[in-house]
Amino acid sequence: MAKRHNPYEAAFEDYLRSRGIAYVAVDERRRAVEAIGSLKSVDFIVSPRSGSLTDEGLLPPARWLVDVKGRRFPSGRQYWRNWTTDEELASLERWGDRFGPGFLGVLVFAYELCGDRSPVPAHEVHYWRDRPYAFVAVPADAYRAISRPLSPKWGTVSAPTADFRRLARPVSLALGADEPAIA
Numbered sequence: 755m756a757k758r759h760n761p762y763e764a765a766f767e768d769y770l771r772s773r774g775i776a777y778v779a780v781d782e783r784r785r786a787v788e789a790i791g792s793l794k795s796v797d798f799i800v801s802p803r804s805g806s807l808t809d810e811g812l813l814p815p816a817r818w819l820v821d822v823k824g825r826r827f828p829s830g831r832q833y834w835r836n837w838t839t840d841e842e843l844a845s846l847e848r849w850g851d852r853f854g855p856g857f858l859g860v861l862v863f864a865y866e867l868c869g870d871r872s873p874v875p876a877h878e879v880h881y882w883r884d885r886p887y888a889f890v891a892v893p894a895d896a897y898r899a900i901s902r903p904l905s906p907k908w909g910t911v912s913a914p915t916a917d918f919r920r921l922a923r924p925v926s927l928a929l930g931a932d933e934p935a936i937a
Contacts (some may be wrong), residue, residue: 762824762864763797765882766889772880775929776801794845797822800860803930816858818891819849827865827873827888834873834919836863837904837912838897846894859894862925874924889925896921 758764758779770777778799800818821842829835838861846859865873867886872879874888881887892913900921901911913921 760822760824761883761885762866762887763822765866765880765885765887766820766822766862766864767798768882769880769887769889769925770798770800773926773929775803793848794821794842796820796846796849796859800929802928816856817853818860819846819853819857820860820862821846821894823861823863825863825865826868828869828871833871834915835912836892836897836915836918836922837910838901840909840911843894843898843901843911847898850894861892861894861897863890863892863922864888865890873922874926878924878926890922891925891928892918892921892923 758767767777767779780795780797780799782795782797796819798818798820800820802816802818821838823836823838825835827833827835842861843859846861850857850859863873865888867879867888872886872888873890879886879888897913897918898911900913900917902914904910904912
């Protein structure tokens with residue numbers, strides 16, 4: 755397992771390992787450089803077993819270029835916080851262009867559950883270090899199409915809750931993930 759200081763990324767990596775999903779954890783300490791500037795690294799490259807995400811549902815398999823977004827659920831009175839930055843969306847799009855067909859930029863929202871509600875069914879909640887996490891995925895291009903500026907100063911965007919909930923899928927469904935292996 756990669757040395758991860760971000761608990762949301764570490765929890766997602768543990769989730770992938772526990773379900774036997776093939777992935778590569780990307781070293782984020784250095785940004786890629788290209789002719790037009792630096793490029794934010796993806797967090798993971800994930801190989802789903804079956805299906806992949808689109809705004810219409812599942813498609814034939816595609817490799818995921820994942821950016822993990824850690825949030826609490828709920829966050830105060832808000833349950834579906836889903837902001838990201840324009841830079842992260844642009845980087846996912848550019849990585850998708852670099853990798854080519856068969857690769858899909860995906861935002862994985864890793865929600866640390868802090869109340870009695872969850873964005874996924876109870877059997878899909880993953881425990882890491884005794885904390886419950888729920889993972890939902892949204893294709894980055896579909897997210898970009900529905901997002902609205904949140905803070906121009908910080909370059910952040912957010913999707914309206916109803917639209918986000920329509921697009922978000924439990925990661926287990928989208929990856930074709932089995933229940934965790936019992937060691």
